[in-house]
Amino acid sequence: MAEPSHEQAHEHTPHVHVTSMAVYLGVFFALAAGTLLTWWVSTIDLGWANTPIALLIATIKAVLVILFFMHVIHSTRLTWVVVIGAFLWLGVLFVLTFADYLTRVWSLY
Amino acid sequence: MSELTVPEEHEHHPFLQHHFEDLGQQHEASTLGMWFFLTTEILFFGGVLCAYWIYRVTYPQAWALGAAQQNTLYGGINTLVLIVSSLTMALAVRNAQLGRRGGQMVMLILTGIFGCTFLVIKGIEYHMHYGEGLLVGRWWHWNEVPELAPKVQLFMTFYWGMTGLHALHMVIGVGLLIWIFWRAARGHFGPEYYGPVEVMGLYWHFVDIVWIFLFPFLYLIHGVHHHG
Numbered sequence: 001m002a003e004p005s006h007e008q009a010h011e012h013t014p015h016v017h018v019t020s021m022a023v024y025l026g027v028f029f030a031l032a033a034g035t036l037l038t039w040w041v042s043t044i045d046l047g048w049a050n051t052p053i054a055l056l057i058a059t060i061k062a063v064l065v066i067l068f069f070m071h072v073i074h075s076t077r078l079t080w081v082v083v084i085g086a087f088l089w090l091g092v093l094f095v096l097t098f099a100d101y102l103t104r105v106w107s108l109y
Numbered sequence: 110m111s112e113l114t115v116p117e118e119h120e121h122h123p124f125l126q127h128h129f130e131d132l133g134q135q136h137e138a139s140t141l142g143m144w145f146f147l148t149t150e151i152l153f154f155g156g157v158l159c160a161y162w163i164y165r166v167t168y169p170q171a172w173a174l175g176a177a178q179q180n181t182l183y184g185g186i187n188t189l190v191l192i193v194s195s196l197t198m199a200l201a202v203r204n205a206q207l208g209r210r211g212g213q214m215v216m217l218i219l220t221g222i223f224g225c226t227f228l229v230i231k232g233i234e235y236h237m238h239y240g241e242g243l244l245v246g247r248w249w250h251w252n253e254v255p256e257l258a259p260k261v262q263l264f265m266t267f268y269w270g271m272t273g274l275h276a277l278h279m280v281i282g283v284g285l286l287i288w289i290f291w292r293a294a295r296g297h298f299g300p301e302y303y304g305p306v307e308v309m310g311l312y313w314h315f316v317d318i319v320w321i322f323l324f325p326f327l328y329l330i331h332g333v334h335h336h337g
Binding site for chain 2: 021036039054068090092095
């Protein structure tokens with residue numbers, strides 16, 4: 001795609017950050033590769049490691065989408081605070097819940 | 110002279126709401142508001158995921174057996190379909206930023222087509238599950254491993270609930286896309302004003318992220334696929 005209007009957009013509205021095609025396509029291919037990787041890894045028996053690897057790949061994919069497709073990387077600090085806050089609360093939900101469930105040894109039998 | 114005319118120019122934009130100073134502030138407010146909404150969505154899906162993990166930890170064999178009932182090819186293709194739709198959605202926003210009406214419309218249509226493709230493939234999977242007796246409740250008649258069948262039914266309850274909530278979000282997303290397309294076709298969006306396209310994108314990408322987690326959680330659990 002030609003980019004002549006790119007600079008024009010910057011000129012008229014300084015707050016607009018136009019992400020380049022290279023970044024969008026790079027993120028897209030990383031996400032597609034991550035999908036194939038998570039499928040491939042799941043076919044190999046790695047014992048306990050299968051689950052953390054699947055979680056790690058999914059988390060990396062999500063971070064790529066949030067930073068580049070959702071433009072958080074070019075957002076204001078206030079947006080960063082809200083986004084990080086959202087995942088902080090999610091972390092509280094999981095940590096407190098599993099601090100209970102994972103320590104109920106007597107209930108497993 | 111030019112310093113005096115520049116601020117005036119912005120105040121006459123037809124989509125600038127009177128309670129905002131300028132279009133930049135309006136854009137900030139709308140994307141920040143969308144992130145607050147997405148925070149509630151993250152915690153909404155997070156609550157379901159938390160319950161899912163409690164039972165996955167409690168019944169690991171049944172969870173692996175339940176995931177083994179899924180068709181990873183359909184699930185994998187659908188994951189790729191959603192990622193492509195996220196790319197076209199991002200490019201719709203980019204075209205709006207650059208003031209390209211045609212590009213915006215093409216990318217919004219493609220996003221809608223990929224979204225519907227996802228829903229059709231999901232529907233085919235649902236139909237297959239129904240035929241295999243994997244629809245929970247009185248339709249349930251799957252009994253390959255009798256000892257684990259009730260717990261596999263619990264897994265499938267999470268499967269239907271989580272994929273169903275996700276599909277509902279997709280249907281709402283396609284509806285919103287039609288509205289945004291209607292506005293894009295009328296030339297509402299350009300470099301000065303593209304907030305609704307950006308917010309539409311935030312929603313669409315969020316729904317994509319939910320699926321990025323649902324795919325490994327519901328289709329790809331490596332474990333004991335057969336009892337014993």
